[in-house]
Amino acid sequence: MSQDLSELAKQHGITTYKDGKQNKGWKGLTLEHLAGLSNDNKQAPNGLGFELKSTAFYKVKSEWTPKETFAITMINPQNLIDTPFFKSHCWEKLKSLVYCAVSWNGKHNEKSELLKVQSFDFLDSDILVSVRPTPLLLGKTAPPPILAHRGLVPVSV
Template structure:
């Protein structure tokens, strides 16, 4: 798929997907649907990237680098409630000197997001799931303040050697939790005495209450 030339072109392309099933999208794109998503967790996002013309691949930049737009699929149930937290980025556990909210990767990734809800009722096979109405979002002042506060709290805990004590309850709208293909993956961190040790990689995730509020505002869902 060719790269969209503008934000308007991207939005038009995304709106044209609304109402289609993932099976129809995959067939149009010539992509095989996996039997389940346990081993292919990012498949829906990759399918949407392909049909929308995302070009970043695995590079550390927004999915549409020339537009500064990140793509996020959002599985929701038939009542438009998000079904899971939303991955933002891998969290650095070392080398955080000089990093602040204004220059961090999380803020860059969330500066402009194209959200594509995917209606995923319980028990419905992958090919029957339906693409919902997309919307473009940038954090308003209140949302940015909440994100910045959570990022600072979580980053401070990492720097102070408390990464092992961070749990899902930390953060109002964003949390830090393990992000690894399996429990054998390890990355370096520092304990409270400044000694290096190996731990599971971590990722920043948007909490369900936050994405729920976005759906309510942009799609006027109660």
């Protein structure tokens, strides 16, 4: 924490900017590399039973505010019909999530720091009782109520 991620990225050969364009995923790639995880786009969790995700935050009136949403995984629409939620690759990623908040200091500013790490272990919690998939309409998915309440969106179609 409070260490410049761009310096760590450079030390580990991760491109942050090239030809004036930002590599949008460099912060997440850096965190995955530091955690010893593989950098891939597989549907399986990227850790030893957990998924690592990061989102940039910026200050608004001295409060850290998320810059954007994040997606857990992409899902084939037919998969929504064919696969029960608790058997899906989305659930495999979501059930044990490590979330990293990183700083965003403005466009074209490479400096970024890890602000906070928070784990969400839905297997080891009373929260699991509340996580019930809502009816899914093809192309219009709604997050389970507990996730929507916490501002997490588990599915991106």
